[in-house]
Amino acid sequence: MANDKARTRILEAAALVFAERGYEEATVREICERADVNLAAVNYYFGGKERLYIEILERVHSRQGQQPTMPEWPPGTPAPAKLRHLIGSFLTHLLRQTEEPWEMRLMMREILGPTPAGRKFLAAQFRKGFDQLLGILDEMLAAEVPAYKRHQIAFSIFGQCIYYHAAGRIIPLVVHERELQAHYGVEQLAEHITQMCLAALGLGPPVACPAAKHGARGKRRKTVAAGVS
Secondary structure (H helix, E strand, O other), X not given: OHHHHHHHHHHHHHHHHHHHHHHHHOOXXXXXXXXXXXXXXXXXXXXXXXXXXXXXXXXXXXXXOOOOOOOOOOOOOOHHHHHHHHHHHHHHHHOOOOOOHHHHHHHHHHHHOOOHHHHHHHHHHHHHHHHHHHHHHHHHOOOOOOHHHHHHHHHHHHHHHHHHHHOOOOHHHHOOHHHHHHHOOHHHHHHHXXXXXXXHOOXXXXXXXXXXXXXXXXXXXXXXXXXXX
């Protein structure tokens, strides 16, 4: 029982230290001091700082409900509809309000600046969603679009989603509460990001202009993007 309590104290202390300082700047000495354990305890219970860090990442990921559920669609589903659904799934996962402040700081540190200790772990978590997004883009992009450009487009889409997670405490400071409630839910943001993506790819009308103002070309784009609504 005493061993279990010591191990728990180490995990709790390390989570805060890693979130505050990042993996590289965090020290085993500070973690042990905060946990009130012997300096050798990290090696004894976890085999070292790296394994301790990975276990904390795994615990955060488990608390957040594992990775986003990957949607499945019936045959014939339009690619824009798949895109919107996938974006909505990713936003639902990101915008959950179940995480502690330190969890958000820790995961954003790892996403924005992956560490050698966490890179393999995060790659396994994000790879499936990234591959599914690339599959959707394959349905919409011309065959001659190179792989690096497809990857950049995919990162841009995920980047828009991640922004609303990273700026979750900033947006309410600059946006009125009524606007926040009406336009920043998962459904509204998924629609907006999808429209932005389709417009950027030339598959939808400009976001800020009615499609009717763009003649036959606008009508064609509206038809292509019809699967979103």
